Amino acid sequence: MRYPLGMQQGMDAARAxxxxxxxxxxGKVEADDPMPDDxxxxxxxxxEMHANSELMGVLPEREWILRAPTLRRKLxxxxxxxxxxxxxxxxxxxxxxxGKPREQMLADLLAGKTKFHNVFHYPTESxxxxxxxxxxxxxxxxxSQQALRDSxxxxxxxxxxxxxxxxxxxxMHGRDVVLTMMNGTDPQRALVQDALNRWWGPLMQMHxxxxxxxxxxxxxxxxxxxxxxxxxxxxxxxxxxxxWELGLTVPDPNLRYDEGEGRWHYTEPDWNELRSVVTGHGPxxxxxxxxxxxxxxxxxxxxxxxxxxxxxxxxx
Amino acid sequence: xxxxxxxxxxxxxxxAEGDPMVHGGNVRAPDEELALHYAREFYGRRQESHRLxxxxxxxxxxxxxxxxxxxPFDRSYKRPGGYIIKHKLEAxxxxxxxxxxxx
Amino acid sequence: xxxxxxxxxxxxxxxxxxxxxxxxxxxxxxxxSEWTGIAPMLExxxxxxxxxxxxxxxxxxxxxxxxxxxxxxxDRLAFGRAPGEYRHAALMNHARTDxxxxxARRYLYEQADAVRLEALVRSSYTPAxxxxxxxxxxxxxxxxxxxxxxxxLAEAGDDARGRLVAALERLWPDAExxxxxxxxxxxxxxxxILPEPLAELGAxxxxxxxxxxxxxxxxxxxxxxxxxxDGRMRRTDDFxxxxxxxxxxxxxxxxxxx
Numbered sequence: 001m002r003y004p005l006g007m008q009q010g011m012d013a014a015r016a017x018x019x020x021x022x023x024x025x026x027g028k029v030e031a032d033d034p035m036p037d038d039x040x041x042x043x044x045x046x047x048e049m050h051a052n053s054e055l056m057g058v059l060p061e062r063e064w065i066l067r068a069p070t071l072r073r074k075l076x077x078x079x080x081x082x083x084x085x086x087x088x089x090x091x092x093x094x095x096x097x098x099g100k101p102r103e104q105m106l107a108d109l110l111a112g113k114t115k116f117h118n119v120f121h122y123p124t125e126s127x128x129x130x131x132x133x134x135x136x137x138x139x140x141x142x143x144s145q146q147a148l149r150d151s152x153x154x155x156x157x158x159x160x161x162x163x164x165x166x167x168x169x170x171x172m173h174g175r176d177v178v179l180t181m182m183n184g185t186d187p188q189r190a191l192v193q194d195a196l197n198r199w200w201g202p203l204m205q206m207h208x209x210x211x212x213x214x215x216x217x218x219x220x221x222x223x224x225x226x227x228x229x230x231x232x233x234x235x236x237x238x239x240x241x242x243x244w245e246l247g248l249t250v251p252d253p254n255l256r257y258d259e260g261e262g263r264w265h266y267t268e269p270d271w272n273e274l275r276s277v278v279t280g281h282g283p284x285x286x287x288x289x290x291x292x293x294x295x296x297x298x299x300x301x302x303x304x305x306x307x308x309x310x311x312x313x314x315x316x
Numbered sequence: 317x318x319x320x321x322x323x324x325x326x327x328x329x330x331x332a333e334g335d336p337m338v339h340g341g342n343v344r345a346p347d348e349e350l351a352l353h354y355a356r357e358f359y360g361r362r363q364e365s366h367r368l369x370x371x372x373x374x375x376x377x378x379x380x381x382x383x384x385x386x387x388p389f390d391r392s393y394k395r396p397g398g399y400i401i402k403h404k405l406e407a408x409x410x411x412x413x414x415x416x417x418x419x
Numbered sequence: 420x421x422x423x424x425x426x427x428x429x430x431x432x433x434x435x436x437x438x439x440x441x442x443x444x445x446x447x448x449x450x451x452s453e454w455t456g457i458a459p460m461l462e463x464x465x466x467x468x469x470x471x472x473x474x475x476x477x478x479x480x481x482x483x484x485x486x487x488x489x490x491x492x493x494d495r496l497a498f499g500r501a502p503g504e505y506r507h508a509a510l511m512n513h514a515r516t517d518x519x520x521x522x523a524r525r526y527l528y529e530q531a532d533a534v535r536l537e538a539l540v541r542s543s544y545t546p547a548x549x550x551x552x553x554x555x556x557x558x559x560x561x562x563x564x565x566x567x568x569x570x571x572l573a574e575a576g577d578d579a580r581g582r583l584v585a586a587l588e589r590l591w592p593d594a595e596x597x598x599x600x601x602x603x604x605x606x607x608x609x610x611x612i613l614p615e616p617l618a619e620l621g622a623x624x625x626x627x628x629x630x631x632x633x634x635x636x637x638x639x640x641x642x643x644x645x646x647x648x649d650g651r652m653r654r655t656d657d658f659x660x661x662x663x664x665x666x667x668x669x670x671x672x673x674x675x676x677x
Contacts, residue, residue: 032378058456065452066661069668069677070494071479075472078452082468086358089461093324093342102344102461127668127677159341166362177677184675295457301582302459302518305575306346308321343462349567353560354462361469 011036023221028154031097039221043153044098046223051091052109053117058084059288060124061133069127076173080134083166090159097155110293112280117141119202121282128181128191132199134174136239140206142167143235144226152222175242182246196243197251204252204266205274207231236264323372325351327359330367337369420543420610422488429610432603433544434489435506436613438496439601439651440535441481442507445497446658447528448474449665453515466564470525473557480550498669502654502662509593512655519582520590522568527587527594527628529562534624535597543611566631573635584638591640595621596650621646
């Protein structure tokens with residue numbers, strides 16, 4: 001791969017040392033600043049997976065765009081899914097400027113060579129899933145995204161500011177869907193509890209297993225600002241009380257906050273499930289990738305027609 | 317970029333009338349018309365902008381050389397903070413009041 | 420003029436007119452919302468989604484106006500009717516299909532909607548005139564956007580152009596149904612609620628579409644006979660499927676709030 005911006009090769013040791021001293025001291029990096037290849041590769045990998053997740057995250061909720069039950073819900077859900085597409089575009093733009101063409105990233109995603117977040121590998125089974133996803137999956141995401149506003153890679157940090165601003169609306173939409181159903185009939189309330197039961201496991205896995213801050217490269221280079229366990233604890237602190245106050249039951253008998261330790265205890269998430277799901281073995285992994293391959297094939301002629309014959313061809 | 321028809325356009329936005337134009341981000345589009353439409357979508361669909369400027373990325377000239385922008389010698393005389401007048405003002409006022417008493 | 424004091428016959432005709440306006444926007448907005456997430460480019464995806472949201476927003480405004488007139492509820496009108504009770508034009512009976520089909524349908528529809536709204540801003544029924552004026556501000560962008568797409572596809576290679584021409588020819592007869600005669604139309608024109616007969620609006624729309632297609636070198640569409648009177652009454656399997664989708668949640672727990 002050729003990088004059109006910045007350094008083509010690694011830099012000499014002294015300049016690389018100065019670069020790392022700069023970022024570890026809180027300094028920022030712009031797209032066309034010189035940067036060592038390993039930093040560039042790490043940022044690209046991180047942003048590309050984030051972009052992939054936004055793009056694939058469109059699909060579970062998209063299935064309900066045609067089924068939204070009121071005019072206002074129809075508008076809110078379409079707008080929310082539209083925002084996820086918009087976020088995918090913003091993040092792919094950041095990644096493209098690091099040197100990897102968008103078409104190559106899409107091709108790698110569709111070929112299963114790159115990953116997307118675990119939560120988007122699961123089915124949506126009822127309208128309550130739309131509420132739980134927009135409320136809690138987006139909440140778990142925003143906890144980590146807010147920390148990314150301080151990323152050492154400035155184009156990513158700026159993009160995360162815009163994305164966080166938009167995501168805050170999604171959480172309100174999701175919470176409103178959940179509250180409306182919890183104020184509704186018994187079957188509606190049961191749908192919410194059922195959705196929570198199914199999504200809790202993936203939610204607890206979403207931030208990933210705890211990592212050692214001393215060896216977490218993304219943390220050391222300040223590509224991200226907080227570790228996995230810290231993010232999970234923040235999510236639990238804000239959202240478990242809000243779940244409980246609605247009379248919902250969190251499906252983990254071991255979940256409790258320890259005042260003395262200042263942290264949440266919970267049943268160890270199933271990390272084998274996480275590894276299996278993100279490598280393409282989740283209940284909907286292959287169906288969602290196939291759906292996207294089909295959609296992409298069906299519109300290839302449009303890109304050929306208006307972008308030129310070579311553009312947008314998915315290079316396998 | 318992958319093809320001459322598919323360019324990057326930088327978008328600047330003005331949040332309210334009279335505000336400065338601030339860089340918002342960028343879009344890809346094959347021509348000027350769609351670049352404007354897409355800029356509107358990405359930087360104005362929530363009614364968050366009063367005005368947009370859409371510029372082909374190639375048209376932007378960048379200067380970030382610290383030798384030119386952060387030259388090493390003293391330029392404090394070019395900034396208001398370069399003039400420390402507190403003590404001089406106090407002294408001048410004190411003298412003026414002394415002179416006033418004398419007249 | 421407001422809805423007060425209208426004769427029952429005029430009121431019924433007005434209700435029918437509002438229902439056609441609302442259903443056109445509602446059904447087209449639903450079909451096109453299906454592009455969200457899978458449009459040809461990410462940038463276009465967001466643009467197309469905004470346009471389909473605008474249409475749902477316009478449908479909501481027309482349904483609310485109608486609900487006020489007939490003491491009904493906008494969501495009940497949108498989601499609570501049997502398929503045969505919808506009054507959208509036959510143009511909206513087709514599934515989303517491909518991008519050329521979408522561009523062709525939107526181009527034909529946006530031109531028609533422009534003609535219709537230009538007339539309605541002069542309506543003696545003030546609430547409709549005010550809504551039409553607001554909608555024109557959003558619809559102008561829709562027409563600009565699909566005019567760009569029509570030109571791009573018309574100027575592109577044989578594949579894109581061929582798809583576009585085939586879609587326009589297939590949709591043309593069903594698009595004419597937008598101006599199909601309305602029950603009680605004479606009462607509406609007599610009261611100035613509908614400032615011009617639909618047939619006249621339809622003729623103006625045909626002129627504009629023919630000029631627009633000719634300007635980009637697309638073949639002329641066939642001469643059409645009289646607009647079929649049942650253009651807003653025919654329903655298809657595609658629409659039955661869509662109706663099943665958009666009423667699915669609403670039907671699952673009757674009387675519930677969502």
